[in-house]
Amino acid sequence: MLTTDFTPGTPSWLDVAAPDVEAADAFYTGLFGWRSLSLGPEHRDYRFCQVDGRTVAGISPSRGAAAWLTYFHTPDADTVAKAVEQAGGKVLAAPFDIQGQGRMAVFADPAGASFAVWQPGATRGLGLVTEPGSLGWVELHVPDPGRVRGFYESVFGWRIEDLPMGDATYPVISPAQGGESSAMAGIATLEPGDEPHWLPYFEVTDCDATVERAQELGATVRATPATTEGAGRIAYLADPFGARFAVITSSA
Secondary structure, three states: OOOOOOOOOOEEEEEEEEOOHHHHHHHHHHHHHHHHHHHHOHHHHEEEEEEEEOEEEEEEEEEOOOOEEEEEEOHHHHHHHHHHHHHEEEEEEEEOOOOOEEEEEEEEEOOEEEEEEEOOOOOOOOOOOOOHHHHEEEEEEEEEHEEEEEEEHHHHHEEEEEEEOOEEEEEEEEOOOOOOOOEEEEEEEOOOOOEEEEEOOOOOOHHHHHHHHHHHHHOOOEEEEEEEEEOOOEEEEEOOOOOOEEEEOOOO
């Protein structure tokens, strides 16, 4: 499961890029009950979103398409950048410092899915996970899951194991340094017409009620709530700008 231990290779931050920060703020605070804090014009109005004073996500202004970006913890962003290139990925934004807060870089895997790394400075990472309103899981959606396994194993040293699910299997990702209960992500086959992406799952107390509220706030339902054995009740959404995410009420 996800933790805030900041183990190398685990999700440690995420933010949504939106063309209208105020509108995105209104949507997500209205949906999850977040409180947002702007870092001011010197940080382009980047916002920290919090639950009970603990940061669960960020909102970033964007001139491009709206999308969620998952960041994985690393002690050395420059080393990861070299590993990405050697493994066949692309460096979309070379490592750079963010005014003492940390060092980051953005990449694309061989299938084209974007992800980032975060090397902590003053900002270590997320302050809350797996609780209502916070990140509970991340999932890579690509046309051919087998094609990217070697890439991520090389870059992060991940352990990827196939979990039987009916007549199929679901690749489950654990960090190299994690134990048996350290699974924190999975890999799914991309739906036709979609672009490869990393999808964040947010934990909620009532999946169905959250979907209803999301629709009231202008979201698009990409897949209605359904129960997945061993996981919980899950729905797939897109915010008013098109950024995709999922909500889950996990099984007890």
